[in-house]
Amino acid sequence: MNVLVVGGGGREHALAWKLAQSPKVQMVYVAPGNGGTAQDKRLKNLPITDIAELRNWALANKIALTVVGPEGPLAAGLVDDFRAHGLRVFGPTQAGAQLESSKAFSKAFMKRHGIPTADYGVFSDAQSAHSYVSQKGAPIVIKADGLAAGKGVVVAMTVQDAHDAIDFVLGGATTGSRVVIEEFLQGEEASFIVMCDGKHALPLASSQDHKRLQNGDQGPNTGGMGAYSPAPVVTPAVHARAMREVILPTLRGMEQDGIPFTGFLYAGLMIDAQGQIKTLEFNCRMGDPETQPILMRLKSDLLDVLLAATDALGLDRFDAIQLQWDRRTALGVVMASAGYPASPRLGDAIHGVPAEAADAVVFHAGTRLADGQLVTSGGRVLCVTVLGDNARLAQHRAYDHAQGIAFDGMQLRTDIGFRAIKN
Ligand code: AMP
Numbered sequence: 001m002n003v004l005v006v007g008g009g010g011r012e013h014a015l016a017w018k019l020a021q022s023p024k025v026q027m028v029y030v031a032p033g034n035g036g037t038a039q040d041k042r043l044k045n046l047p048i049t050d051i052a053e054l055r056n057w058a059l060a061n062k063i064a065l066t067v068v069g070p071e072g073p074l075a076a077g078l079v080d081d082f083r084a085h086g087l088r089v090f091g092p093t094q095a096g097a098q099l100e101s102s103k104a105f106s107k108a109f110m111k112r113h114g115i116p117t118a119d120y121g122v123f124s125d126a127q128s129a130h131s132y133v134s135q136k137g138a139p140i141v142i143k144a145d146g147l148a149a150g151k152g153v154v155v156a157m158t159v160q161d162a163h164d165a166i167d168f169v170l171g172g173a174t175t176g177s178r179v180v181i182e183e184f185l186q187g188e189e190a191s192f193i194v195m196c197d198g199k200h201a202l203p204l205a206s207s208q209d210h211k212r213l214q215n216g217d218q219g220p221n222t223g224g225m226g227a228y229s230p231a232p233v234v235t236p237a238v239h240a241r242a243m244r245e246v247i248l249p250t251l252r253g254m255e256q257d258g259i260p261f262t263g264f265l266y267a268g269l270m271i272d273a274q275g276q277i278k279t280l281e282f283n284c285r286m287g288d289p290e291t292q293p294i295l296m297r298l299k300s301d302l303l304d305v306l307l308a309a310t311d312a313l314g315l316d317r318f319d320a321i322q323l324q325w326d327r328r329t330a331l332g333v334v335m336a337s338a339g340y341p342a343s344p345r346l347g348d349a350i351h352g353v354p355a356e357a358a359d360a361v362v363f364h365a366g367t368r369l370a371d372g373q374l375v376t377s378g379g380r381v382l383c384v385t386v387l388g389d390n391a392r393l394a395q396h397r398a399y400d401h402a403q404g405i406a407f408d409g410m411q412l413r414t415d416i417g418f419r420a421i422k423n
């Protein structure tokens with residue numbers, strides 16, 4: 001079979017890498033892909049991003065299955081379009097993707113269906129937003145409505161910061177922008193990702209990422225500077241609770257609302273000291289960089305799972321599948337470009353990327369080949385991902401594997417996994 005992965009980041013490199021291991025897969029096409037997928041003989045980059053063009057190409061090339069990595073094409077309706085043309089595709093429809101693309105939609109959805117989340121208000125006029133903040137006080141969280149690639153959230157520790165964030169979101173030229181203001185939650189975060197076929201949910205291994213740029217979770221928010229799986233905070237009790245209180249009611253709620261959810265569903269959870277959980281956000285895709293360590297631990301054939309999820313195997317219960325996981329810890333360290341996240345510098349030559357070794361892979365994100373030379377082409381450049389017998393050994397091994405990699409202005413954290421190690 002020929003399969004297609006849509007996207008060009010680290011998540012998509014990992015999805016393509018994993019799919020290429022299936023004995024049923026002949027070729028994995030990645031659109032548009034990156035420097036890493038370009039170098040891998042089992043993968044082929046396809047320089048197409050337009051949805052109609054991609055669909056015509058998939059039809060002409062008999063693509064058996066398409067998996068969509070990023071939220072952009074999902075929110076733009078790629079899945080609706082592919083399905084309308086009879087193509088098998090794994091991902092949510094445009095309506096389903098609203099769980100991520102609109103904070104206002106997902107908050108109202110959670111409220112309507114009794115899914116635990118922070119108290120909140122939604123505002124389109126600055127004055128009411130300001131008075132809401134004055135009334136609630138700080139710390140408080142200000143979120144721009146709409147896709148913001150993880151950068152639309154300000155955790156305001158002071159009332160002044162909150163007022164500034166409101167002005168930033170609502171003060172600009174774009175009319176119709178909205179801000180979600182919510183209660184500040186305390187606890188430990190985890191990423192809980194499941195695969196959905198519209199009715200059933202199959203949970204993947206738990207994971208945690210590090211969203212801040214600098215060691216000790218300091219500095220600005222990023223898309224994620226590293227991740228690991230499993231997340232020790234997701235105990236069997238927390239796992240059961242997440243399924244019962246968040247995932248299953250979400251699937252039922254979406255079905256009731258006439259939007260059966262298909263695809264990866266990512267619940268960002270805040271877990272407090274008592275093991276109570278609240279939903280911070282939904283994403284309608286796998287996490288990046290969580291995907292890299294999760295897929296490194298997945299022993300089952302991903303193609304089979306995706307075929308089952310898209311109802312190709314005639315299974316009665318998709319969630320009856322038993323996924324096989326490597327018992328070890330997988331950990332990924334992101335190497336980011338100079339200036340990330342504010343203004344990533346592009347075009348720096350990348351040196352010393354080690355070849356794939358047993359249980360150690362460098363997944364590419366913002367890279368491309370320029371006349372045979374690997375150069376940076378985005379904020380997050382590489383994710384060095386390894387397996388180790390425990391979190392400490394995985395951390396050690398990841399930094400060891402990353403040793404020789406160099407490019408001008410390279411930024412990386414040196415403490416990825418510290419929470420798991422402390423546990
Ligand atoms: P979001 O895109 O909604 O997940 O927000 C990005 C990050 O902001 C989260 O991963 C949290 O670290 C933080 N955050 C979001 N909402 C809250 C909240 N209500 N309380 C505390 N931190 C939050």
Ligand code: GLY
Pocket residue numbers: 150209223224283286287288289290
């Ligand atoms: N790493 C967080 C995300 O993918 O949204």
